[in-house]
Amino acid sequence: LAKTTQPISMDSYEGQEVNITCSHNNIATNDYITWYQQFPSQGPRFIIQGYKTKVTNEVASLFIPADRKSSTLSLPRVSLSDTAVYYCLVIKAAGNKLTFGGGTRVLVKP
Amino acid sequence: NAGVTQTPKFQVLKTGQSMTLQCAQDMNHEYMSWYRQDPGMGLRLIHYSVGAGITDQGEVPNGYNVSRSTTEDFPLRLLSAAPSQTSVYFCASSPNRGQWTEAFFGQGTRLTVV
Numbered sequence: 001l002a003k004t005t006q007p008i009s010m011d012s013y014e015g016q017e018v019n020i021t022c023s024h025n026n027i028a029t030n031d032y033i034t035w036y037q038q039f040p041s042q043g044p045r046f047i048i049q050g051y052k053t054k055v056t057n058e059v060a061s062l063f064i065p066a067d068r069k070s071s072t073l074s075l076p077r078v079s080l081s082d083t084a085v086y087y088c089l090v091i092k093a094a095g096n097k098l099t100f101g102g103g104t105r106v107l108v109k110p
Numbered sequence: 111n112a113g114v115t116q117t118p119k120f121q122v123l124k125t126g127q128s129m130t131l132q133c134a135q136d137m138n139h140e141y142m143s144w145y146r147q148d149p150g151m152g153l154r155l156i157h158y159s160v161g162a163g164i165t166d167q168g169e170v171p172n173g174y175n176v177s178r179s180t181t182e183d184f185p186l187r188l189l190s191a192a193p194s195q196t197s198v199y200f201c202a203s204s205p206n207r208g209q210w211t212e213a214f215f216g217q218g219t220r221l222t223v224v
Contacts, residue, residue: 102151
């Protein structure tokens with residue numbers, strides 16, 4: 001499985017856009033990129049998944065360049081409730097096993 | 111719609127004791143798994159199951175047993191608890207349709223071994 005590297009922590013303010021970049025240099029052709037969010041004392045929750053280019057849902061956008069060696073999770077207009085740890089994962093198309101790194105702790109300040 | 115339910119939410123064990131962490135899902139998912147999360151770290155896979163009667167080891171299986179007699183339930187057994195097993199345990203389930211789908215996690219069991 002491809003190893004992922006993402007910043008340990010990021011601070012932001014309410015209403016700002018938060019962009020978290022994840023590096024996955026040895027991603028394979030049949031690998032997907034997925035992001036999970038985890039609040040304190042809760043299990044992770046799926047945010048978004050993509051293979052290439054851009055994916056957008058009601059929560060976030062995911063930007064994946066053509067070489068797929070990195071990806072950027074974009075959280076628009078964050079609020080205090082977006083304070084959480086965000087995990088970038090690379091998984092196989094037919095796989096269910098999730099390999100979590102350390103994640104990025106995002107702190108949203110008032 | 112309960113999703114993934116874990117019991118108990120909190121547990122304190124003495125070293126050497128055994129116990130079973132329960133996990134049940136009502137989404138008819140084939141794939142279930144157990145993770146542990148140590149303070150400030152990501153989750154690590156302990157055991158997983160792709161369907162009733164089938165289990166396999168994950169990254170950190172030592173000291174744990176699992177079984178999968180039904181689609182709904184996937185209990186995790188600690189054979190002889192050790193302080194190193196103090197952690198938060200998460201159970202997850204997902205469909206196994208031959209392509210990736212999102213995983214649904216329970217609320218976790220916080221285990222302390224003294």
